[in-house]
Amino acid sequence: MNSKLRTFQYTIINxxxxxxxxxxxxxxxxxxxxxxxxxTMIGVVIAMANILxxxxxxxxxxxxxxxxxxxxxxxxxxxxxxxMACCISLYFVxxxxxxxxxxxxxxxxxxxYQPLIQALSFEYNAMGDGINFGLARGLGSCGFAVxxxxxxxxxxxxxxxxxxxxxxxxxLVGILMMFAFTAPKNADIDVVSSKTSDGDVDEAHGSFxxxxxxxxxxxxxxxxxxxxxYEHNAxxxxxxxxxxxxxxxxxxxxxxxxxxxxxxxxxxxxFVWLEKKFGVFKILAFSGIMFTVKTVLxxxxxxxxxxxxxxxxxxxxxxxxIPGGAYLAEKxxxxxxxxxxxxxxxxxxxxxxxxxALVCGRVLDVLGVHAMLVIATVIGVIGTLISIxxxxxxxxxxxxxx
Numbered sequence: 001m002n003s004k005l006r007t008f009q010y011t012i013i014n015x016x017x018x019x020x021x022x023x024x025x026x027x028x029x030x031x032x033x034x035x036x037x038x039x040t041m042i043g044v045v046i047a048m049a050n051i052l053x054x055x056x057x058x059x060x061x062x063x064x065x066x067x068x069x070x071x072x073x074x075x076x077x078x079x080x081x082x083x084m085a086c087c088i089s090l091y092f093v094x095x096x097x098x099x100x101x102x103x104x105x106x107x108x109x110x111x112x113y114q115p116l117i118q119a120l121s122f123e124y125n126a127m128g129d130g131i132n133f134g135l136a137r138g139l140g141s142c143g144f145a146v147x148x149x150x151x152x153x154x155x156x157x158x159x160x161x162x163x164x165x166x167x168x169x170x171x172l173v174g175i176l177m178m179f180a181f182t183a184p185k186n187a188d189i190d191v192v193s194s195k196t197s198d199g200d201v202d203e204a205h206g207s208f209x210x211x212x213x214x215x216x217x218x219x220x221x222x223x224x225x226x227x228x229x230y231e232h233n234a235x236x237x238x239x240x241x242x243x244x245x246x247x248x249x250x251x252x253x254x255x256x257x258x259x260x261x262x263x264x265x266x267x268x269x270x271f272v273w274l275e276k277k278f279g280v281f282k283i284l285a286f287s288g289i290m291f292t293v294k295t296v297l298x299x300x301x302x303x304x305x306x307x308x309x310x311x312x313x314x315x316x317x318x319x320x321x322i323p324g325g326a327y328l329a330e331k332x333x334x335x336x337x338x339x340x341x342x343x344x345x346x347x348x349x350x351x352x353x354x355x356x357a358l359v360c361g362r363v364l365d366v367l368g369v370h371a372m373l374v375i376a377t378v379i380g381v382i383g384t385l386i387s388i389x390x391x392x393x394x395x396x397x398x399x400x401x402x
Contacts, residue, residue: 003130009181010121010131014140016174017117019147020083023167024110026148027155028103031090034160035099043357045100049107050354054347056112058208061343064116065336072116072123072339077178079113084171091164115346119339120181122330127183134323138268141319145261152254211340217397218332218341221284221390222348225325227383228291229352232318234360234376235298235310237353241369246304256307260314267319274320275327281395284324288387290316292380299373332394 032042064070086106093099121133147170154162212219235242240253248256267274274283294313301307325348329341356376363372 003132006124006129007132007136009177010133011136011139012177013117013120013174013181014136015143016170016177017114018140018144020167020170020174021110022144022147023151023163023170024083024087024106026144027151027163028107030155031160031163032099032103035094036096037099041096041100043361045103046107047354047357049104049111050350050357052104052108053111054350054354056108057115057343057347057350058211058340060112061115061119061339064119064339072120073178073181073183076113076116076120077175079109079116080171080175080178082109084168084175087164087167087171091161091168111346111350115342116339118326118346119342122326122338122342124183132269132272133326134267134271135269137323137326138265138319141261141264141268145258149254149258211337211344215332215337215341217390217393218328219344221328221387221394222344224288224383224385224387224390225321225345225348226351226355227379227386228288228321229349230356230359231295231352231376231380231383232291233353233356234372235295237356238360238364238369238372241364242298242301242373243304243307245369246301246307248304248307252304256311259308260311263312263315264319264322267315268323271320271323271327275324279395280324280327280331281391281398283320284328284391285388287317287320287324288384288391291318291321292377292384293317295373295377295380299370299377328391328394332398 028046029039029042032045033039037045060075064072064075083106086102086109089102090099090106093102118133118137121131121136125131125133147166151163151166154166236257239256240248243249243253243256271283290313294310294317297306297310297313301310325345326342329345330338333341360372360376363375
C-alpha cells in the first residue's frame with residue numbers, strides 16, 4: 001500500500017485516540033466533579049485506573065505475542081468498543097457508585113490499548129508498509145490540543161453531558177479506521193521470522209521475572225523512565241499551582257499546555273530523520289537530560305517567561321522520548337516480545353503519573369510549590385542518570401551483535 005495513504009490512515013487512528021484521551025483524561029475532574037465526586041474520590045478513580053492499566057498492559061501484550069490469532073489491531077478494536085460502551089453508559093448513569101466503576105473501566109481500557117496502537121505501526125512496517133510513526137504520533141498530540149480547546153467551548157455552551165457525545169464520536173472514528181486498517185496483502189512473511197538476530201529460537205518471555213532476566217537493561221531503562229515521568233507529571237498536573245504565584249491563571253495555563261502540545265509535532269514528525277542521523281540511543285539520552293532541564297527551569301522561574309521557556313523544552317524531552325521509546329522497544333525486543341516491549345514503555349509513563357499523583361499533592365499541601373519542584377528535580381536527575389546508564393549498556397550490546 002502507498003506509504004502516504006497508510007501514514008494518513010494511521011494518523012487518523014492517533015488523532016482519534018488522543019481526541020478521546022482529551023475527553024476521558026484531561027476532563028476527568030470536570031466530569032466527575034459534576035457527578036458529585038470529591039477531589040479525593042477523583043484521585044482514587046485515577047490512581048486505581050492507572051494501577052489496573054499497569055497490570056493489564058503487559059498481560060494483554062503477552063497474549064498478543066503468544067497467540068497468532070490475537071493481534072494488536074483486534075485487541076485495540078475491542079478496547080475501543082468497550083470505551084465507547086462506557087461513554088454511552090456514562091451519558092445516562094447518575095449514581096456515584098456506578099459512575100465510579102464505569103469510569104475506572106473506561107480509563108483503564110483506554111490506557112491498555114495505547115501501546116498496542118504503537119506496536120501496530122512497527123508490525124505493519126515490518127510487513128512492508130512505510131508508516132511514519134513520528135508524524136502520526138505528533139499529529140495525535142495536535143489532535144489532543146485542538147480537541148481540548150473545542151471541548152472547553154462546547155461544555156460552556158451545552159453543558160457537561162455533551163462531553164460523552166464528543167468521546168463517543170472520537171472512539172467511533174478510531175474504530176472505523178482500525179477496521180479499515182488491515183494488514184498488507186503482500187506482507188513479507190520472511191520479515192517475521194521465528195529466529196532472533198543471533199540465531200536463537202524466538203520464544204516469548206511471558207512472565208515478568210523471565211522478561212526482566214532476558215532484558216535487564218531495558219527494564220532498568222523503564223525504571224529510569226518512571227522517574228522521568230514523575231517529574232514530567234509533577235509539572236503538568238500541578239501547573240496551575242506553579243504559575244499562580246507568578247501571576248498566571250487558567251487562561252495562561254491553557255495557552256502553555258497548547259504551546260507544549262503543538263511543539264511536540266516537529267520533533268515527532270522529524271524523528272525518522274533524527275533517528276537515522278543520530279541513532280535512537282543518543283536521542284533518548286538527550287531526551288532524559290532535557291526532562292530535567294525543563295524541571296530546573298521551572299524551579300528557577302521567577303516570571304511567566306521562564307515558565308514558557310520551560311514548556312518549550314517539551315520539544316526535546318517528551319516529544320523525543322515517546323517515539324524514541326517506541327523505536328527502542330522495536331529495536332531491542334525479539335519478535336515474540338515486541339508488543340510487551342511497547343507495553344512496558346507505556347508502563348513507565350503510567351507509573352510515573354501514579355507516583356506523582358500520590359506524592360506531589362501531599363507535598364504541595366504540606367511544604368508548598370518550591371519543595372515539590374525540588375523533589376521533582378532530584379528524582380528527575382536520578383531518572384536521567386539511570387536512563388543514560390541503561391541506554392549505554394543496551395547500545396553496546398546492540399553494537400557488539402552487529
